[in-house]
């Protein structure tokens with residue numbers, strides 16, 4: 001075991017083309033924050049690094065779509081993301097971004113170092129080029145027909161219709177998304193990192209060295225990558241947005257985003273060190289530093305294989321000690337998706353649930369996808385708040401502080417003689433710092449938080465067993481002891497909950513007049529001194545009502561509906577008919593003269609219309625989509641020679657024509673220009 005002097009903690013750089021959602025929080029940022037806070041509370045030297053990943057093709061595509069610059073896109077999302085993290089108490093020491101000059105310089109230098117030391121190989125390849133736009137085309141910028149399913153709108157890297165991964169050269173009839181022209185093949189030179197040369201080292205370092213301490217899911221993915229045989233991987237590409245390749249012959253080329261993004265951790269460290277007048281190299285190049293990468297499972301190959309190979313190739317760097325990657329979090333049984341808007345967005349949550357940051361943090365940790373995919377539901381979120389945070393933690397603290405105010409005017413009572421039961425409680429309490437620490441140090445945050453709640457349960461049980469409110473009359477001395485011990489448990493909770501529930505810890509410590517203490521002190525029963533005053537009791541948690549949850553569920557259902565409409569296909573066409581058949585229909589433009597709801601029905605309106613031929617009454621099933629007054633005076637299309645039908649006591653002569661949307665909603669049909677009543681439609 002090496003002697004660890006400091007901890008370099010990184011969390012995956014969120015991609016700045018959208019806000020962050022609960023999947024990102026549960027997978028990466030909440031566990032990383034718990035780890036960082038825990039270490040700080042232990043007096044360790046910690047650097048917790050985050051930042052936005054601002055390069056890559058999807059950002060340029062989004063910018064082109066919106067008619068803005070890539071910088072506009074990343075500025076927008078960097079700020080939204082950064083604010084969400086701050087609001088949720090993610091305690092980065094620095095949150096930087098890869099469009100910063102320091103990063104461009106650091107990434108370019110890193111490349112240059114590898115290049116100068118012969119660690120890269122050069123390869124010439126053929127790539128699609130748009131002769132009108134004078135640009136090589138990234139795979140995403142080429143569309144064409146999928147060779148597998150014939151979808152006409154497949155991309156150069158993937159067909160979204162059938163899910164096949166593609167090479168741009170496989171597309172039938174390829175077109176450039178920049179100009180619409182057919183691209184041509186042109187020679188281009190790129191630099192590659194020969195991953196295959198690191199095979200033996202990776203086998204020794206990961207497959208032998210980390211069999212026991214890396215998560216089985218992480219280890220398993222690494223093993224499978226290594227055993228499939230690693231190939232040289234291009235570190236440069238033809239693109240204008242990104243870190244320029246620092247070579248004369250590389251005009252118009254930038255570093256591949258997978259290469260520059262992890263170097264962002266190093267650049268951020270440099271920025272932080274400069275601001276704090278200290279040496280950044282200690283965190284990355286000193287053997288007594290422990291490097292831990294927090295990521296989601298989609299990033300395992302980059303952080304366990306590719307980035308370590310880059311660091312190894314460079315030669316001056318340490319490699320990660322652990323990469324506790326999480327599996328994925330689903331939402332209400334469905335994959336979280338940015339493009340389908342199927343997510344709980346961090347920035348929306350903090351706005352809709354003010355002061356409830358810890359409830360989200362708690363719920364996400366309680367279902368953390370550490371070993372397999374997990375599912376977030378709003379019903380579970382409500383239950384975690386109402387049945388655990390409020391009923392156990394909040395209730396215990398509230399009863400203790402309220403009784404202390406009631407009996408002693410808010411002055412901490414003396415501890416009298418201890419019975420065996422109190423000694424047992426004190427003994428149990430003293431074990432919690434080590435129990436919780438052991439779980440955290442093994443990256444089992446879910447288990448660690450469950451243990452924290454066991455301490456709250458212990459307090460709750462102690463109060464329920466001893467019932468101080470019943471003993472105050474006949475045995476007030478013992479009640480003082482009970483509340484003294486209960487207050488000490490509250491103090492212990494306030495220290496041990498800090499990594500998980502930082503906002504609650506602060507509130508509770510304020511109530512107790514306690515400063516945050518070192519982690520190990522969290523097990524002591526003399527944290528509070530008799531005779532010292534308490535502050536007034538405050539609620540740590542409040543009940544979350546059914547209607548609050550119903551609103552969130554409705555929001556998701558609305559999203560689902562919108563997605564269905566967006567993805568719905570038109571109904572298949574009907575059998576052919578003759579022109580004579582069509583001629584039988586007498587469709588006219590009519591004007592609505594009056595409209596009213598048909599009593600005791602939900603869907604029906606009675607309309608009086610001028611057909612040009614006559615004035616008549618008809619019944620129409622559009623009451624759910626139009627108010628009567630909206631229709632009066634409007635011209636609509638109507639089939640006037642439909643056999644009359646008696647509906648709800650009214651003889652309905654004809655039918656108003658409607659377009660039915662994919663979600664079943666109806667829309668009236670109007671002529672594009674005003675025409676005379678009775679005009680025929682043909």
Ligand SMILES: [Zn+2]
Nearest residue numbers: 146149159162
């Ligand atoms: Zn396809």
